[in-house]
Amino acid sequence: MTDLQQAWPMPSAPRPIVIIGTGGIVRDAHLPAYRKAGFTVAGLYDPDLVRADTLARGWGGLRVFGSLTEAAAQDAVFDIAAPPVAHASILAALPKGATVLLQKPMGLDLAGATAIRDLCHARGLIASVNFQLRYSAMMLAIADAIRQGRLGTLTEIEVHINLVTPWQLFPHLKPNPRVEIVSHSIHYLDAIRALVGDPRGVFARSFGHPTSALADTRTSMILDYGDMLRVLLSINHHHDFGRRFQDARFRVEGVTGAATAKLGALLDYPTGEGDELWITPRRGPWARVPLAGAWFPDAFIGPMANLQRFAAGQDAVLATAVDDAWQTMALVEALYRSNDQPGTPLPTQRTDR
Structure with a gap:
C-alpha cells in the first residue's frame, strides 16, 4: 500500500504567503503546515493587532502589517483565515487578479457563497477554498x-x-x-x-x-x-x-x-x-x-500547494476552486432545506369501521 498517493506535489517556485487572520486555526494548523512545507510567510494581519503581534512573536518575529491595505499591497499569495462574514470585505481590498486561499466555509449559506464566488470572478481572482480534509x-x-x-x-x-x-x-x-x-x-x-x-x-x-x-x-x-x-x-x-x-x-x-x-x-x-x-x-x-x-496540520499544505501550482501553470485543475466550493455549499444548503421539511407521516388506521 506504500505506492498510494498521500501528498500533493509541491510548487517548484513557491511564492511568499500573507496570512489575514490570526486565530487558533492559524496558530495550530496554517503556520505549522507552512513551516513544514518550507513556504515563506511574508507576514500577518489581524484587526486585533495585539493578537497578531503575540502570534508573530511566537513564530520567530514574523512581520505584522498595521492595516489590511498594507497587507494587500504585498506581492504574495493571500491566505484569508478569517470568519466567513469577513470574506467579502477582505476580497474587495485585494488587488485584482490576486491569488487567494479562503478559509472554509465559503459563507454561512448559499447566498453568501454565491456572493463570494461572483466577487472572485468580478475581480479576476485565482481563488480556492481551504477544504483540507x-x-x-x-x-x-x-x-x-x-x-x-x-x-x-x-x-x-x-x-x-x-x-x-x-x-x-x-x-x-x-x-x-x-x-x-x-x-x-x-x-x-x-x-x-x-x-x-x-x-x-x-x-x-x-x-x-x-x-x-x-x-x-x-x-x-x-x-x-x-x-x-x-x-x-x-x-x-x-x-x-x-x-x-x-x-x-x-x-x-x-x-x-x-x-x-x-x-x-x-x-x-x-x-x-x-x-x-x-x-x-x-x-x-x-x-x-x-x-x-496527519490531517492536522499536514493536510493544510495541500490546498496551498495546489493553488500555487495552478497559478503557476503546473496543475491543470484547481481542486477546491470557488466554483467547486460553491457546489459543496449547494450540498450544504440542500441538507438544511431537507432539515426544514417535515418527515413522511405514518399511515393512519381508519376508525370509522
Missing part, C-alpha cells in the same frame, strides 16, 4: 485506491462521528442559526464529493443538545447516489461518556475491497490522536497503511 494523506490514499480499482464498484461510504467537541473554543459560532453541517460536517461532505461527485438528492435532520447553547450539534444525513451506493453520515458531538466508545471514522467499501480511516484529530480535540488508514481486499487481510502525514 480531501488533501489529507488518508483521503488522498483512499482516492488513489479507488482510481486504481482496488475497491471495485463502490457500495458504501459512511462517516461516523461520536465524541465530545469542545465548542467553547469556537465562541464565534454562538449567534449562527446554522452550525453543525456548515461548520463541521462540511469537511466530510466535501471529501465525499471529491470521491464520488454530487448526489441526486439528500435527507437530513440536525439537532441541538440540552448542554449546548449552539443551534445544532448533532446530525443524521443520507446522500442519494442511486440504487448501488449507500452514503450516510451520523454525527454526534456530545458523547461525553469516556473514550471507550468514542469514534471518528470514514469508511469506504466496494465490491472487491474496503478502506477505513480514523480521523484522529477529532478525538480529544485539540490534542488529538494519530490518524489511521486500513485497507483490505475482499476477505482480507486488513493492512494498515503507513501515513506520510
Whole structure:
C-alpha cells in the first residue's frame, strides 16, 4: 500500500504567503503546515493587532502589517483565515487578479457563497477554498485506491462521528442559526464529493443538545447516489461518556475491497490522536497503511500547494476552486432545506369501521 498517493506535489517556485487572520486555526494548523512545507510567510494581519503581534512573536518575529491595505499591497499569495462574514470585505481590498486561499466555509449559506464566488470572478481572482480534509494523506490514499480499482464498484461510504467537541473554543459560532453541517460536517461532505461527485438528492435532520447553547450539534444525513451506493453520515458531538466508545471514522467499501480511516484529530480535540488508514481486499487481510502525514496540520499544505501550482501553470485543475466550493455549499444548503421539511407521516388506521 506504500505506492498510494498521500501528498500533493509541491510548487517548484513557491511564492511568499500573507496570512489575514490570526486565530487558533492559524496558530495550530496554517503556520505549522507552512513551516513544514518550507513556504515563506511574508507576514500577518489581524484587526486585533495585539493578537497578531503575540502570534508573530511566537513564530520567530514574523512581520505584522498595521492595516489590511498594507497587507494587500504585498506581492504574495493571500491566505484569508478569517470568519466567513469577513470574506467579502477582505476580497474587495485585494488587488485584482490576486491569488487567494479562503478559509472554509465559503459563507454561512448559499447566498453568501454565491456572493463570494461572483466577487472572485468580478475581480479576476485565482481563488480556492481551504477544504483540507480531501488533501489529507488518508483521503488522498483512499482516492488513489479507488482510481486504481482496488475497491471495485463502490457500495458504501459512511462517516461516523461520536465524541465530545469542545465548542467553547469556537465562541464565534454562538449567534449562527446554522452550525453543525456548515461548520463541521462540511469537511466530510466535501471529501465525499471529491470521491464520488454530487448526489441526486439528500435527507437530513440536525439537532441541538440540552448542554449546548449552539443551534445544532448533532446530525443524521443520507446522500442519494442511486440504487448501488449507500452514503450516510451520523454525527454526534456530545458523547461525553469516556473514550471507550468514542469514534471518528470514514469508511469506504466496494465490491472487491474496503478502506477505513480514523480521523484522529477529532478525538480529544485539540490534542488529538494519530490518524489511521486500513485497507483490505475482499476477505482480507486488513493492512494498515503507513501515513506520510496527519490531517492536522499536514493536510493544510495541500490546498496551498495546489493553488500555487495552478497559478503557476503546473496543475491543470484547481481542486477546491470557488466554483467547486460553491457546489459543496449547494450540498450544504440542500441538507438544511431537507432539515426544514417535515418527515413522511405514518399511515393512519381508519376508525370509522
